[in-house]
Amino acid sequence: MKNEKKTGLKKRVGEILKVLRKTYPDAHCELDHSSPLELLVATILSAQCTDKRVNLVTPKLFAKYPKAIDYAEAELHELEEDIRSTGFFRNKAKNIQSACRAIVEKFQGRFPDTMEELVQLDGVGRKTANVILGTAFNKNEGVVVDTHVIRLSNLLELTQHKDPVKIEQDLMKLIPQEDWSLFSHLIVWHGRRRCSARKPDCLNCELAGLCPVPAQGKSVSRQRLKEKSDRELKKTEKNRI
Numbered sequence: 435m436k437n438e439k440k441t442g443l444k445k446r447v448g449e450i451l452k453v454l455r456k457t458y459p460d461a462h463c464e465l466d467h468s469s470p471l472e473l474l475v476a477t478i479l480s481a482q483c484t485d486k487r488v489n490l491v492t493p494k495l496f497a498k499y500p501k502a503i504d505y506a507e508a509e510l511h512e513l514e515e516d517i518r519s520t521g522f523f524r525n526k527a528k529n530i531q532s533a534c535r536a537i538v539e540k541f542q543g544r545f546p547d548t549m550e551e552l553v554q555l556d557g558v559g560r561k562t563a564n565v566i567l568g569t570a571f572n573k574n575e576g577v578v579v580d581t582h583v584i585r586l587s588n589l590l591e592l593t594q595h596k597d598p599v600k601i602e603q604d605l606m607k608l609i610p611q612e613d614w615s616l617f618s619h620l621i622v623w624h625g626r627r628r629c630s631a632r633k634p635d636c637l638n639c640e641l642a643g644l645c646p647v648p649a650q651g652k653s654v655s656r657q658r659l660k661e662k663s664d665r666e667l668k669k670t671e672k673n674r675i
C-alpha cells in the first residue's frame with residue numbers, strides 16, 4: 435500500500451495468508467494426478483488451457499500411458515491426437531515425449547526431484563518445476579508464479595514487477611519458506627473464486643481490508659472493508675485457539 439514499509443508489507447502478507455487459509459482450508463493443486471509423472475504431464479497440458487479441460491483428457495491418457503517409457507515410445511501422431519483438445523497439442527506432445535525420453539535415458543527411469551534436474555526436461559521451466567516440487571514432493575524451493583499469482587500479487591501490491599522471475603524473488607522474501615507452495619494454491623483459488631480478472635468481487639472479498647484496490651475508493655468504503663477483514667481475522671484467531 436502507499437508508503438508501506440517492508441515490515442508493514444510482511445505483516446500484511448502474513449494477514450493475507452491467515453485469511454486465505456481460513457477461507458480455503460482445502461486449497462490444493464486442481465490438476466488431477468496420482469504421481470509426479472502424471473502431474474508433469476498435466477502441468478504441460480495446462481499451458482493455455484483450463485484445469486477443467488485437462489482433467490477431462492487425463493483419465494484416459496494416464497490409463498493409456500502409465501509410465502514414462504510409454505510416452506517415450508508412443509507414436510507422436512497418436513499422442514498428439516490423444517491430447518488435441520487441450521490446444522497447442524503438437525508442441526505439448528513433443529515436450530511430453532522428449533521429457534519422458536530424458537527420464538528414461540538420462541535418469542534411468544527415476545523421476546527427477548530437484549530443480550536442477552527438472553529444468554533439464556523439455557517443456558519444464560521454473561514454474562512447472564515449482565509445481566512438481568511443491569505438490570508432488572512437498573519441497574518448497576520456490577513460489578509458483580502463474581497468471582493468477584502475477585495478477586493478484588500486483589493488485590495486492592506485493593510486487594511492482596510483471597516479470598515472473600522478479601515476482602517470485604519478491605514473494606520469496608515476503609513469505610515464510612514453508613508456505614511458498616501453499617501461497618500459490620491459495621492465490622490461485624482466490625483468483626478463480628473471488629478475484630477474477632474480468633470481475634473482481636471486491637464487495638464480498640475476504641481480503642478487501644488488506645487489498646489496496648477497494649481502498650483506493652471504488653464501490654465500498656474503506657472503513658467497512660477494514661471492519662470486515664478484522665472480523666475475518668478475529669474468527670481465524672478464535673478457531674486457532
Ligand code: SF4
Pocket residue numbers: 589628629630634635636637639640641642645646647648
Ligand atoms: S479486494 Fe478486489 S481486487 Fe482486492 S483481492 Fe479482493 S477481489 Fe481482488
